[in-house]
Amino acid sequence: MADNSELLNEPVTAPHIWVARFFNWLEAQSRFGMPVFAFLLGVLLSRAFAPTNLFPAVFIVIPFALLLLGRARDGKAAFGYGWWVGFGLFSLGLNWIGYSFTQQDNVPAILAPFAVFALTALLSIYTGVSFWVTWRLQVTGIARVFVFAASWTLFEVARGFWFTGFPWHLVGAMWAEWLPVAQTVYWLSVYGLSFLTVFAAGSLVLFLDEKPPLKAVGIAIAGMLLFPVLAVGGYQRLSNNETYYNLGVSLRLVQANISQNEKWRSYLINDHFDNHMQLSRSQSEKGKAEGIKLLIWPETAVQRETFDRDGSLLRWRMSRLLDFGSYAITGAPRFTEEGGELNYYNSLIAFNAKGSLYARYDKNHLVPFGEYLPLEGVLKAMGLSQLTKMMGGSAWSAGETLQTVKLPGVPSFSPLICYEGIFPGQVILPENRPEWMLIISNDAWFGMTDGPYQHLALSRLRAIEEGLPLVRSTSTGVSAVIDAHGRTVSSLGLGRRGTVESPLPKAIEEPPFPTGLRILAFVFLSAGILAFYLLQVMRRERLIKE
Numbered sequence: 001m002a003d004n005s006e007l008l009n010e011p012v013t014a015p016h017i018w019v020a021r022f023f024n025w026l027e028a029q030s031r032f033g034m035p036v037f038a039f040l041l042g043v044l045l046s047r048a049f050a051p052t053n054l055f056p057a058v059f060i061v062i063p064f065a066l067l068l069l070g071r072a073r074d075g076k077a078a079f080g081y082g083w084w085v086g087f088g089l090f091s092l093g094l095n096w097i098g099y100s101f102t103q104q105d106n107v108p109a110i111l112a113p114f115a116v117f118a119l120t121a122l123l124s125i126y127t128g129v130s131f132w133v134t135w136r137l138q139v140t141g142i143a144r145v146f147v148f149a150a151s152w153t154l155f156e157v158a159r160g161f162w163f164t165g166f167p168w169h170l171v172g173a174m175w176a177e178w179l180p181v182a183q184t185v186y187w188l189s190v191y192g193l194s195f196l197t198v199f200a201a202g203s204l205v206l207f208l209d210e211k212p213p214l215k216a217v218g219i220a221i222a223g224m225l226l227f228p229v230l231a232v233g234g235y236q237r238l239s240n241n242e243t244y245y246n247l248g249v250s251l252r253l254v255q256a257n258i259s260q261n262e263k264w265r266s267y268l269i270n271d272h273f274d275n276h277m278q279l280s281r282s283q284s285e286k287g288k289a290e291g292i293k294l295l296i297w298p299e300t301a302v303q304r305e306t307f308d309r310d311g312s313l314l315r316w317r318m319s320r321l322l323d324f325g326s327y328a329i330t331g332a333p334r335f336t337e338e339g340g341e342l343n344y345y346n347s348l349i350a351f352n353a354k355g356s357l358y359a360r361y362d363k364n365h366l367v368p369f370g371e372y373l374p375l376e377g378v379l380k381a382m383g384l385s386q387l388t389k390m391m392g393g394s395a396w397s398a399g400e401t402l403q404t405v406k407l408p409g410v411p412s413f414s415p416l417i418c419y420e421g422i423f424p425g426q427v428i429l430p431e432n433r434p435e436w437m438l439i440i441s442n443d444a445w446f447g448m449t450d451g452p453y454q455h456l457a458l459s460r461l462r463a464i465e466e467g468l469p470l471v472r473s474t475s476t477g478v479s480a481v482i483d484a485h486g487r488t489v490s491s492l493g494l495g496r497r498g499t500v501e502s503p504l505p506k507a508i509e510e511p512p513f514p515t516g517l518r519i520l521a522f523v524f525l526s527a528g529i530l531a532f533y534l535l536q537v538m539r540r541e542r543l544i545k546e
Helices: 003-010 015-029 033-046 055-071 075-093 095-103 109-136 141-164 171-175 185-208 215-238 264-282 313-319 376-381 384-388 418-422 451-466 517-546
Strands: 245-255 294-296 327-338 342-354 357-362 413-417 436-442 472-475 477-484 488-492 500-503
Touching: 003 141, 015 033, 015 055, 015 185, 033 055, 033 075, 055 075, 055 109, 055 141, 055 171, 075 095, 095 109, 095 376, 095 451, 109 141, 109 384, 141 185, 141 215, 141 517, 185 215, 185 451, 185 517, 245 264, 245 472, 245 477, 264 313, 264 500, 313 327, 313 342, 313 517, 327 436, 342 413, 357 413, 376 500, 413 418, 418 436, 418 451, 436 451, 451 472, 451 477, 477 500, 488 500
Parallel strands: 245 294, 294 327, 413 436, 436 472
Antiparallel strands: 245 500, 327 342, 342 357, 472 477, 477 488
16 A cells, blocks of 8 residues: 555645545554444445435445545455445344344344344445455556446345345435436336446546546546436436326225234234224225225235135135125235145235135245245255254245236236345246236334335335336335336325225336346446456456566
């Protein structure tokens, strides 16, 4: 690292001198000064996401992250700075996960901070590696901005797909509640918006160079103007496209606001069902959901595993709510027996006014360690069955695939259960495109924390990304009907009991390219940028050896 001690005696006449003095002071305080600063940058970045939605944070964090990289003495330091940024981001941004431990009688709440720490420590490896790759390619100026944007985006995609994936707190997702900018995902996907955001924010660091080249200044100015341009374009798109409705398809979403620690108590299960029934009737004198085409209850609103069986009394009772030609959709567990073993599924079930089943969908993207135990079969084959029991085992079995469900007289829809709605490019069958998406969820696990708001924001992006309206029914909120541009048509807030009433919005024109192809395009773009500069590094190292 260059000796910047002489700067301590110079007047502050330029931004680069101020920055150098700041980092010199930080390093002089303690060997923990730089890691703590990196951690605080991550904490600030976490505020860019719902429900705070402080988007200017990214335009502070990313330039300072690049300045940190410029101070890294070696690859280990670069990885460490990135890891601490990630740890600050995820430890505060995902702290709501710890709340779920207070809702389980069989899991000590004292484990919550350790679980959050372990998860965030693992996720932070992705940000650490993105910093290391940028450092390793030995680039400066505008090249470093391009490389950092490419590296960050590539490892966001990796985090979203590897080991079942966890695409939470993608930088592009910070725009979910800023709808004019969020319209960009319709063309580029959320990962494309991440690339643009990191690049635009990173380009600001060029103004802190001692003598930035004119070309670099021009690129930095273009980066600054990029998002105002996107915002204006998105505003025009929203202004020129009103919401159209399938007027013959009226919805009623039931939100009973039942807390998670009461949900599965055997002596309350019948009360929970009656609670949903009462809300479903609304003020009807006939005791029915009059005039409602689709009556929708949330994930596991029914806690009886025999709900899908012939002769189910609860299904018959629920069907009595319906007019002829109407349907009810609810979440309920179910089981099958195969080879002497019982397999339980987290399911969505649709039926008509006679109680006849029309559709059944089993959740296929399960939550690791929450709904299933990764590598459980391998552990059992190794004779470690007792270990799998100690770790909880797999509570649920996975369904086979996504579906496109068609009920007579109702536009086709893609059924999704909770966690499945956060995955870009994995919410519909492209070869059998539905006309809307339905997410049933149980956000009671996370109480009145940031979690349900972040979950809603991610779901909103899927609607814009696919050009499809979204109906979201949750147990404790936020339940909502969202149009294909991400606008909320009707909703019921967190922690409230009631119903959401709305006609079903119509889909808009299919995006020019499938979401998976848009994601792949930015994977190739990012990988191509990194490969280009890697070849330059290899060429320089070969010349040095010669």
